[in-house]
Amino acid sequence: MDFLIPLETSASGLYAQRKRMDIIASNLANLETTRTDKGGPYRRKMVVMRSKSMAGSFRNILGRQIEGVQIEQIVEDKSPFKKVFNPSHPDADKDGYLLKPNVELIVETTNMMMAKRAFEANIAAIKTARQMIMKALEIGR
Amino acid sequence: MSDLRIGNLRQTPIHLNENQKQASTTEFGKVIKGAIDRVDRMDKAADKSIMDLLQGKADIHETMIALQKADISMRLLLAIRNKAVEAYKEIIHMQF
Amino acid sequence: MPDKLSFSKTFQALERTISISQKRHAVVASNISNLDTPGYRPKDIDFKAALNRVLESGQELDLARTNPGHIDFKRSAAAGIEVIEEKGEWNGYNWLNIDREMTKLTQNNLIYRTGVEVLLRKMAILREVISQGGR
Numbered sequence: 303m304d305f306l307i308p309l310e311t312s313a314s315g316l317y318a319q320r321k322r323m324d325i326i327a328s329n330l331a332n333l334e335t336t337r338t339d340k341g342g343p344y345r346r347k348m349v350v351m352r353s354k355s356m357a358g359s360f361r362n363i364l365g366r367q368i369e370g371v372q373i374e375q376i377v378e379d380k381s382p383f384k385k386v387f388n389p390s391h392p393d394a395d396k397d398g399y400l401l402k403p404n405v406e407l408i409v410e411t412t413n414m415m416m417a418k419r420a421f422e423a424n425i426a427a428i429k430t431a432r433q434m435i436m437k438a439l440e441i442g443r
Numbered sequence: 444m445s446d447l448r449i450g451n452l453r454q455t456p457i458h459l460n461e462n463q464k465q466a467s468t469t470e471f472g473k474v475i476k477g478a479i480d481r482v483d484r485m486d487k488a489a490d491k492s493i494m495d496l497l498q499g500k501a502d503i504h505e506t507m508i509a510l511q512k513a514d515i516s517m518r519l520l521l522a523i524r525n526k527a528v529e530a531y532k533e534i535i536h537m538q539f
Numbered sequence: 540m541p542d543k544l545s546f547s548k549t550f551q552a553l554e555r556t557i558s559i560s561q562k563r564h565a566v567v568a569s570n571i572s573n574l575d576t577p578g579y580r581p582k583d584i585d586f587k588a589a590l591n592r593v594l595e596s597g598q599e600l601d602l603a604r605t606n607p608g609h610i611d612f613k614r615s616a617a618a619g620i621e622v623i624e625e626k627g628e629w630n631g632y633n634w635l636n637i638d639r640e641m642t643k644l645t646q647n648n649l650i651y652r653t654g655v656e657v658l659l660r661k662m663a664i665l666r667e668v669i670s671q672g673g674r
Contacts, residue, residue: 303586303653304499306646313642320638428645435649439656441507442514442663486664490549493657497552497590503653510660517664521671 307356307368308431314354314370315424321373322349322417329405330414336393336402344403346379379404475527478520482513489513548594553658555593559586560651562620567643574634580624581636583643586650589620 325347335344352374381404389398492509495501563584573579 303497303646303650305496305503306649309642309646309649313638316638316642428642432645432649435503436652438504438507439652441504442511442660443656489661493549493661494552494594496653496657497556499587506657507660510657510664514660514664514667517667521667525671 305435309428311356311368311370312424312427312431314356314372315427316421318349318351318371318373319417319421319424322351323414323421325349325376326410326414326417329403329410330407332403333405333407334402336391336400343383343401344405345383346381346403346405347376348379349376350374471527475523478516478523482516482520485509485513485516549661550658552590552594553654553661555590556654557651557658559584559589559620560647560654562622563647564644564651566622567640567647571637571640571644574637574640581640582622582624584620584622 329346332344336342338344350373351371353369354372356368356370383404384402386400386402387398388394388400391400394400489506489509489512492501492506496503496506563586566582566584570581570583573581
């Protein structure tokens with residue numbers, strides 16, 4: 303049933319956006335975390351997305367071009383931690399400086415809105431694809 | 444006056460019949476046969492399109508349209524047949 | 540007129556499609572309702588395999604019954620549809636997979652509607668012939 307491939311493509315988008323949302327939630331929750339299992343403050347995480355071909359005999363040439371998305375890996379943001387002067391904090395170093403997570407609230411909130419929009423757009427794409435097929439089924443009724 | 448003789452008169456209707464027969468196989472017979480062949484073609488194409496759809500090789504609108512083509516050509520054939528039967532009945536009931 | 544073999548094959552295929560999608564709906568709905576169940580293993584039906592099983596067996600519709608107590612197993616359009624369990628480790632089929640299941644539901648529903656509508660169109664042609672044939 304290759305006319306259903308657009309739905310699978312959008313579904314992969316949904317999944318990717320929600321995983322992205324998971325990571326954003328993790329970043330936001332750990333905005334102030336100075337202690338982790340690895341030692342040191344929480345390091346911001348990001349998702350790396352890769353396109354994946356939705357295989358199928360959907361008009362061969364066209365079929366190879368239709369690509370969904372998958373989360374290839376979750377990587378850590380290598381940018382430096384924030385240095386804050388706070389000598390009263392238990393984790394402050396000998397100079398009184400505290401290393402804080404490299405998570406920016408503004409960045410995460412913006413990403414969160416984008417993830418939400420992308421998610422909604424994928425839902426709309428699924429709806430539209432479904433409506434088109436339903437209309438096609440009306441031929442000759 | 445000579446062409447009013449029975450002999451001559453009898454020849455003409457037979458002559459006409461042959462023409463008519465030739466006309467029927469070239470005109471109306473062709474139409475009927477064409478319609479039958481078309482229905483056959485459309486029907487087979489529709490079936491093939493359904494199988495293609497179920498196996499993922501055809502798109503949904505292609506199959507729906509193929510089915511419509513089969514439907515319409517069948518209706519056309521039936522209409523032609525009905526008209527032919529009507530015409531035949533009319534002719535049969537003609538009073539001379 | 541329609542080739543006798545392809546005629547019944549098409550109907551067979553359509554009936555089979557409708558049966559498979561009905562069963563699949565139940566399986567996917569069960570997955571969704573068990574999203575909170577710990578240790579639940581999600582299930583699915585391989586649509587293509589189930590369909591091909593009927594198509595490749597050829598025209599074996601008329602299976603001879605030697606004992607009237609036997610059921611016409613092969614004739615049933617719902618026969619031989621396997622429900623497969625997903626392999627691998629599952630510690631509860633969590634909500635991250637709800638997109639996949641909902642999409643499966645939509646797709647399956649479309650397959651069902653398609654099967655029904657195509658069957659209806661095919662029958663309409665036959666009905667036309669039957670109703671007009673008596674004149």
